[in-house]
Amino acid sequence: MxxxxxxxxxxxxxxxxxxxxxxxxxxxxxxxxxxxxxxxxxxxxxxxxxxxxxxxxxxxxxxxxxxxxLGLAGPLLRRGVRIYDICFWNSSADTPLRRTGREVHYPPEVVDVEEPYILLVxxxxxxxxxxxxxxxxxxxxxxxxxxxxxxxxxxxxxxxxxxxxxxxxxxxxxxxxxxxxxxxxxxxxxxxxxxxxxEHNESSKSAWGVLDGVIETDFPDRWSKAVVSSETAGSILCIPRERNMTRLYIELHPAEAPISSDAATEEFVMWRAREIMKPFSLSWKTVEWFGIYKVGxxxxxxxxxxxxxxxxxxxxxxxxxxxxxxxxxxxxxxxxxxxxxxxxxxxxxxxxxxxxxxxxxxxxxxxxxxxxxxxxxxxxxxxxxxxxxxxxxxxxxxxxGVGAEYSENILNVLEKNSKGGLRSGSLLLPAKVTRYIDANPVDIQLDIPMLGQFRIFFFTPDVKTACAFLDKVCEEIASPRTILGRVSNAAAVSYATLSPVHTEMDEFVQPNRYTGASKVFTYSIVTTMNKEDVEIADLPRLLQDSCWTFYLDSVMKKPTCTEKWLGKLSEHEVAIVNVRPDGYVGSVGRWNAIDVGADCEAVTWLDAYYKGFLKA
CATH class of the missing domain: 3.50.50.60 (FAD/NAD(P)-binding domain)
Structure with a gap:
């Protein structure tokens, strides 16, 4: 190529x-x-x-x-219908339609998400x-x-x-x-x-009718997601919608009663749906949309x-x-x-x-x-x-969506002997922390707004023990001796001439809290220290300038953010997590902060990662 x-x-x-x-x-x-x-x-x-x-x-x-x-979820969350479960119904020539199973849609032991539902909007x-x-x-x-x-x-x-x-x-x-x-x-x-x-590879053996409308039915699971299968009449997928509506996907080509999708009128599709749903009644008060599609x-x-x-x-x-x-x-x-x-x-x-x-x-x-x-x-x-x-x-x-994972490439660099739950090419895991500056408990994976910047997290049990390490690393990555410093300088010039339009939303988001130190990198530090034992002034200048992303791993929830993301950190250990602008983990590294040369190794590691895909 x-x-x-x-x-x-x-x-x-x-x-x-x-x-x-x-x-x-x-x-x-x-x-x-x-x-x-x-x-x-x-x-x-x-x-x-x-x-x-x-x-x-x-x-x-x-x-x-x-x-x-993106700050756009509010109206959707207020208007949408939330689906937490899925039900399965089956019938055969000998057995009437009956519920054969019900499952939680996103079981917490399998899917770690803050919003464990489908939002129908x-x-x-x-x-x-x-x-x-x-x-x-x-x-x-x-x-x-x-x-x-x-x-x-x-x-x-x-x-x-x-x-x-x-x-x-x-x-x-x-x-x-x-x-x-x-x-x-x-x-x-x-x-x-x-x-x-x-070539679209559309199959004539899988054609479905779709109906959006307000229905009347005595089917007991109409407000859950339901898969209804009839051995003789075909299958229906039932999904509740906003404004009291229901969407029905109705199979048109069951093995026992196929029909050309060209001949499938709205009336025929309704008839087929009633046949599948028997003995439950089904009728439409209104139909907002009707369509036919083939699976390709x-x-x-x-x-x-x-x-x-x-x-x-x-x-x-x-x-x-x-x-x-x-x-x-x-x-x-x-x-x-x-x-x-x-x-x-x-x-x-x-x-x-x-x-x-x-x-x-x-x-x-x-x-x-x-x-x-x-x-x-x-x-x-x-x-x-x-x-x-x-x-x-x-x-x-x-x-x-959380299981959509990327393979190793220049953006996703695998960590040797990885511990904890973070993996390069995967999304950040949800975790709670306390924002130091205002004592607000926040979701760390959501707190920093998406402004097109990389997030670089420093984790350390003790800021003061790691002080020399952090000072050296922050000094170097802010300087033109590293790609991070050079890109930040070039980005400052670029954004001065090609800047985002200021909007009313910015008055609430305050982007400068997250891009003041760099237009490309947002720096953050997470520590398990108590608030009374550490001050913003104890941080290197680069992290002081990023005070809105100083977090305490103090929310009483197990596992803690540090444990969940990285496993246990020893007293002198510092971990660095590079997070891409789309929220995927890029790379994870660990150092013993008191080892001679550990700070230089960390700088070299950061420089090598970002040189892989940035230039200035």
Whole structure:
């Protein structure tokens, strides 16, 4: 593969840093993050307005966490329906419909999350949250502008020339941009230009009808997620929705009674649903949306072009069945992974290889998703409660989002003889600490807002014992002798000319608390000392300037944050945890603070890690 030349200065001829095609959740997540970072993003969409009915509707625990980190979760949590359990019902020619099982959706002994439920919110509500966030920052979606094509020179330094059609005037609307990202769905035009025609592998043996509406039924588990399987009539997946609605996925091709999806009218699908649900009654007071879909499972052969100027994300890169509430979640996390990398590339801070990690990491997740979805969809279609339960249990961490893990690469460096629960390429584990400056108990994995910066955590049982070690390390990483210091200096210049728009939200978030010491790195220290035994003045200057991220591991909860993340630390031990801007652990290191040369070893270790993908 030919890597793009990201040593070049930002392209002067380009009026855009990034053009995003598609204003669904994936495209809006990308645009919102880029604009928050100060990047000039233009987003175009072929539709006249946001999604009004139908489409995706479920947020998994990790996605809820991401929205909380972005400060956007409030309206969704207030409006959404929470699903904590899943029920299984079966019938056969000889046995009437009966409940065969009930499971906690996210058992705490398996899935360690703060929000152990699926949040059902309509896709249009999610889009609206992003649209308001973008509008607050002076950005509007360019509507009624379907993507036509793009062209680029092979030098990797010239802008990508993008053409869309303005449906209002019929004229071609041109754009020049450093990067183009296609978030334009399963029939992506960006993907077709980049990769050529893509075979969708849609199977005629798995067609489903979807109905959103207010139902009347005496089915006892209507407010839980329920899988209902009839040996003769097929299967239904029942999901409660907001505004007293229920979504039903109704199988159209059971082995005993197949029907062409072309002939499946709304009335027929309702009849089929009643047959599956017998002896329970089922009728509709209102229907908000009706649709037919066929399951097509695929992963694009590439997620970027050879020059790493054009990318695809979400359904443009992978497609699967919607029955496990994964598509919208995975799409938004594709974008979340890509956004911070594009920010660094636009600012000239990304070393060659950083943008390559997008495809490395997200293609693996897409392939893992297809593997899970294949078994999950087949088990539902077969009405096999044992196979369905086994598939669900095996994949529950992945389904929740916290089990979406990345392999070793330049961003994820494995720790030798690792202790505790943190692993490179995995998400931070939830843990409680006390924020020193105001004595607030906080969730450490959520407390620092997502501003596009790396988080560097120092852990030590005793700040005073480790004082000399911390002084030396902090002095070096703040100086131009290390890549961290040089990148921080370069970023200060970049952000002075290319800065995020100040919004009302910033008055509450106070970003400078977390970016005052560096625009790229937020430094934090966690200690098990009592508050009365340590002062902010005892910290090195770099950590004093980061006083809002000074934490006491004093919340009376077992295991403590230190134990949960790192295992036991000895009296003189210092651990350093590098956390990527998307919340994944990059690397973990440990040193005996009183050993001769330990501080220099730690500086060398930090320098080597960040030299792998940053430059200045």
């Amino acid at each position: 030919v890597n793009g030349n990201h040593d070049a200065k930002p392209v002067k001829e380009s009026t855009n840093h990034v053009v995003v095609v598609g204003a669904g959740p994936g495209g809006l997540m990308l645009a919102s993050n880029l604009v928050r970072y100060g990047i000039k993003a233009t987003i175009v969409d072929d539709r006249v307005d946001k999604t009004s009915t139908g489409r995706a509707d479920g947020l998994q625990p990790k996605t809820i966490e991401t929205f909380k980190q 309509h896709q249009g509500m999610i889009e609206d949250i992003f649209l308001k966030d973008l509008r607050m920052r002076g950005v509007e979606v360019i509507r009624s502008s379907p993507f036509l094509c793009y062209s680029q020179k092979k030098d990797g330094n010239s802008p990508v020339e993008v053409e869309c059609t303005d449906l209002k005037t019929g004229k071609t609307r041109p754009f020049k941009t450093q990067y183009l990202v296609g978030c334009d769905g399963a029939h992506s035009k960006v993907s077709k230009v980049m990769l050529g025609p893509v 499972q695929r992963v694009a052969k590439r997620f970027s072009d050879d020059l790493e100027q054009v990318f695809i994300a979400g359904d443009a890169a992978h497609s699967h069945s919607p029955k496990a509430a994964q598509g919208m979640n995975v799409s938004m996390h594709d974008s979340f992974n890509l956004a911070w990398k594009l920010n660094l590339a636009v600012r000239g801070l990304a070393a060659p290889g950083l943008l390559s990690t997008y495809e490395q990491e997200r293609k693996k997740i897409a392939e893992d998703l297809i593997d899970f979805d294949f078994g999950h969809a087949n088990a539902i279609s077969a009405g096999d409660p044992v196979a369905l339960a086994e598939n669900f249990t095996k994949n529950i961490r992945f389904i929740s």
